[in-house]
Amino acid sequence: AQSVTQLGSHVSVSEGALVLLRCNYSSSVPPYLFWYVQYPNQGLQLLLKYTSAATLVKGINGFEAEFKKSETSFHLTKPSAHMSDAAEYFCAVSETGRRALTFGSGTRLQVQP
């Protein structure tokens, strides 16, 4: 069985500050890991994905995430927050060969001016 834990349901940062959203996973097989973003009243949009190639994954809008097997983590970072980054962020895991996703509970990011 696979699962995802996102630490912190709400994170607030100042514009220009570092963004760090935490995700830890549990999987019995090598996982595929994803970060999705959801803006209000919208569907989910893929930010980035890890599929066992490079451990540091770069995504859209300046986001990146690092896969750390020893820590079973896949934290999302962005060096400098922008007001437009305010949204809800979901970490998700799928097992190789099974494309259905298991989502974390989400982290709402607020960006203060």
Next chain:
Amino acid sequence: DAGVIQSPRHEVTEMGQEVTLRCKPISGHNSLFWYRQTMMRGLELLIYFNNNVPIDDSGMPEDRFSAKMPNASFSTLKIQPSEPRDSAVYFCASSSESTEAFFGQGTRLTVV
């Protein structure tokens, strides 16, 4: 491609009525997923199809829920009879062997 298309975007219905949600996946995608999003339970997988065949329906809450995929370009999720606790946003997503899942805009269902 227009992406995953869901209809309707909003649905308000009375308890006991039948509700049908519709999804058109991205052309060429062979996997289709139905998810439900609520405040209490977050995003849950209800069912997923591969090549129009249901692979995993363990997330379907109860017999009131049913899903079909009669062809590669169309799927429905039906709730009969609907109950207030079914109120949620229902997302459809599709993917192929080489791509991640792309999500539709969702259907916001309110059962009163």
